[in-house]
Amino acid sequence: MMDVVMALGWNYVSTVASEGSYGEKGVDAFTQLSRDAGGICIAQSLKISGDHKPSDFDKIIRLLLDTHHARAVILFASDKDIRGILNASKRADLVGHFLWIGSDSWGTKNSPIHQLEDTAVGAVTILPKRTTISGFDAYFTSRTLENNRRNVWFAEFWEENFNCKLMSSSRKDESSRKCTGQERIGIDSKYEQEGKVQFVIDAVFAMAHALHNMQRDLCPENSGICAEMEQAGGKKLLRYIRSVSFNGSAGTAVTFNRNGDAPGRYDLFQFQRNNVTGPGYRVIGQWTETLQLNMEDMQWPGGERNVPSSMCSLPCQTGERKKVVKGMSCCWHCELCDGYHYQFNEFTCKRCPYNMRPNNNRTACQFIPITSLEWHSPWAVIPVFLAMIGITTTIFVMTTFVRYNDTPIVRASGRELSYVLLTGIFLCYIITFLMIARPDVGVCSFRRIFLGLGMCISYAALLTKTNRIYRIFKQGKKSVTTPRLISPTSQLAITSSLISVQLLGVLVWFGVDPPNTVVDYEKTLNPVHARGVLKCDITDLQIICSLGYSILLMVTCTVYAIKTRGVPENFNEAKPIGFTMYTTCIVWLAFIPIFFGTAQSAEKLYIQTTTLTISMNLSASVALGLLYMPKVYVIIFHPELNVQKRKRSFKAVATAATMSSRLSHKVSERPNGEAKTELCENMEAIIESHDI
Numbered sequence: 001m002m003d004v005v006m007a008l009g010w011n012y013v014s015t016v017a018s019e020g021s022y023g024e025k026g027v028d029a030f031t032q033l034s035r036d037a038g039g040i041c042i043a044q045s046l047k048i049s050g051d052h053k054p055s056d057f058d059k060i061i062r063l064l065l066d067t068h069h070a071r072a073v074i075l076f077a078s079d080k081d082i083r084g085i086l087n088a089s090k091r092a093d094l095v096g097h098f099l100w101i102g103s104d105s106w107g108t109k110n111s112p113i114h115q116l117e118d119t120a121v122g123a124v125t126i127l128p129k130r131t132t133i134s135g136f137d138a139y140f141t142s143r144t145l146e147n148n149r150r151n152v153w154f155a156e157f158w159e160e161n162f163n164c165k166l167m168s169s170s171r172k173d174e175s176s177r178k179c180t181g182q183e184r185i186g187i188d189s190k191y192e193q194e195g196k197v198q199f200v201i202d203a204v205f206a207m208a209h210a211l212h213n214m215q216r217d218l219c220p221e222n223s224g225i226c227a228e229m230e231q232a233g234g235k236k237l238l239r240y241i242r243s244v245s246f247n248g249s250a251g252t253a254v255t256f257n258r259n260g261d262a263p264g265r266y267d268l269f270q271f272q273r274n275n276v277t278g279p280g281y282r283v284i285g286q287w288t289e290t291l292q293l294n295m296e297d298m299q300w301p302g303g304e305r306n307v308p309s310s311m312c313s314l315p316c317q318t319g320e321r322k323k324v325v326k327g328m329s330c331c332w333h334c335e336l337c338d339g340y341h342y343q344f345n346e347f348t349c350k351r352c353p354y355n356m357r358p359n360n361n362r363t364a365c366q367f368i369p370i371t372s373l374e375w376h377s378p379w380a381v382i383p384v385f386l387a388m389i390g391i392t393t394t395i396f397v398m399t400t401f402v403r404y405n406d407t408p409i410v411r412a413s414g415r416e417l418s419y420v421l422l423t424g425i426f427l428c429y430i431i432t433f434l435m436i437a438r439p440d441v442g443v444c445s446f447r448r449i450f451l452g453l454g455m456c457i458s459y460a461a462l463l464t465k466t467n468r469i470y471r472i473f474k475q476g477k478k479s480v481t482t483p484r485l486i487s488p489t490s491q492l493a494i495t496s497s498l499i500s501v502q503l504l505g506v507l508v509w510f511g512v513d514p515p516n517t518v519v520d521y522e523k524t525l526n527p528v529h530a531r532g533v534l535k536c537d538i539t540d541l542q543i544i545c546s547l548g549y550s551i552l553l554m555v556t557c558t559v560y561a562i563k564t565r566g567v568p569e570n571f572n573e574a575k576p577i578g579f580t581m582y583t584t585c586i587v588w589l590a591f592i593p594i595f596f597g598t599a600q601s602a603e604k605l606y607i608q609t610t611t612l613t614i615s616m617n618l619s620a621s622v623a624l625g626l627l628y629m630p631k632v633y634v635i636i637f638h639p640e641l642n643v644q645k646r647k648r649s650f651k652a653v654a655t656a657a658t659m660s661s662r663l664s665h666k667v668s669e670r671p672n673g674e675a676k677t678e679l680c681e682n683m684e685a686i687i688e689s690h691d692i
Helices: 002-007 019-038 053-065 079-091 138-141 154-162 197-218 227-232 232-240 377-405 409-414 414-436 443-451 453-476 489-510 540-563 574-597 604-627 629-638 652-662 672-688
Strands: 013-019 040-048 072-076 099-103 126-127 265-272 280-288 291-295 320-325 328-336 341-343 347-351 355-359 366-369 517-522 531-534
Touching: 002 019, 002 291, 013 019, 013 053, 013 138, 019 040, 019 072, 040 053, 040 079, 072 453, 126 280, 126 517, 154 366, 154 531, 197 232, 320 443, 328 531, 377 414, 377 604, 377 629, 409 629, 414 443, 414 453, 414 489, 414 604, 443 453, 443 531, 453 489, 453 540, 453 574, 489 540, 574 604, 604 629
Parallel strands: 013 040, 013 072, 072 099, 099 126
Antiparallel strands: 126 265, 265 280, 280 291, 320 328, 341 347, 355 366, 517 531
16 A cells, blocks of 8 residues: 555555554554655544444544645545445545545445445555455355354354344344345345455465474374473464465465565555446556556546645745655745755755856756957947047057158157157057957956056156156246256156156066956846856956056146146147146046946946046047147148248247246236237247247
């Protein structure tokens, strides 16, 4: 019965037993086996008392319904109790709800299910494998009250079989007819050989063989029972019984195991309703040490072919764990392994490693896909477009300057520092491609080198220019002596010194923390959207530190641009440089809050990369547009203006500086237009008074 329950996939069953050794011991044995096997829970274990009333069966049905998922009911009960249970089920209108598993007391009997066939449909019963014993039918049907007086129970059987009354002490009602004694078994009543006849015969022979073997061992010289046998005791006789071995009445071997049990051989039946043959028991398998069950031959209430469920809880879906109800191992709640957890086993969810996420059915972990900024991404398209325009323009300007290298405008702009500045601008555009390229050790190395180098070269050149102008006019206010280090060679040396500080810092950075790539995993609430972003092992702080020196040069250059804002336009590029630095400061002041304000964003890397590259592109474009494009415009479209003017000696510069200082406070005393006019007139007079 346990094997049948397990084969049908049921794990939540109830038991009902008739009071007495057969029913109670049968249920106890089933319960113990269920504990040993595991995975089967007893929902309820109910007992039918010996002095039961019809209402007791109704109460049992109500109790069984309290655990309505336990549809399978194991019955160890007498015929009358089985019939009472089926009747109560029918009264409760629960035909087809319960799935009965009957012991051999039910077997293939018709008496328990007479006129209750619809309630019994689907019931699985067992019966020891039996064989009809030839000759027994002739013997038993010939038994009468006269020739079978030795059997003290035969008279009671006679009354029950023929439904009559033999004597006044009979249990039959007074209204019952009196037996004539001429009734005949099988003629005046239905007769079918009892299935256990074979086992009764074999039991008698087992006792005979045991006594024979005992007599042969204890007193072989005597015949019959000897004194040694009488003193042997029951335990010794039991050992002889368990050791017998002979061919039984059905031709099969009769032996006993160490527990005293004979080999189990059972036939399995199911009560089915067939439209052709009508209701009846049908063989669906057998059990001989192991179960052989023909599932395709089984039929359930309502004509169903699929096995009905008798489970406390339905199986959990894939990716869910069982949370077992305390004290009931067959009942559980299903909980989804949510977030980054996967189903480790039936009862446990485990978190995936940091670089992994659960697969679609949450049965295992898979690696989080690793991405990087792609060239076709909107975050990359705009910076690349700006950089390509900037590189093209820079190359055009550089080519123009090289071609017209000896013209007055190019020479007057300070050719050496102009080319250095153009190189820095070019590198500012180039860094865009390094920032978007897929990171590896080489790309990360070049990023470290060129991230701040382009800006450093640009602002070092501009700082050197503005510092030169500032020193010239400051010195001119004091004397006509030429300041030191204003020659082109000196300017290049100063610029190179400033740039070398940036390169030295990069070299130290390489030594302390060699370049490498890392994966920044972005975890989302939905693991499906999780991703790993491949990037260089450069922190936000390191980026700011790398740009910090260039920003320092930019701020210093801006300070000098402010100090030289009053210098006449005829003598230098102070005002274009000033406008360039003011605009650049605004660009980088906007960059800082955007860069750090997106630190917690899911698109952090993309936003910061785009912001950084666009800021560098804009800085380079401002310098290129304000400092070079006016000169290129004159060189190409107005070559008549690209002529040499009168040379200005340092004395003229000093005079201009003095006049500028004197006239500067006249602005507050006169209208703006008048002050400006006088200043310009004085400047022109000074220019004309010097050699060309």
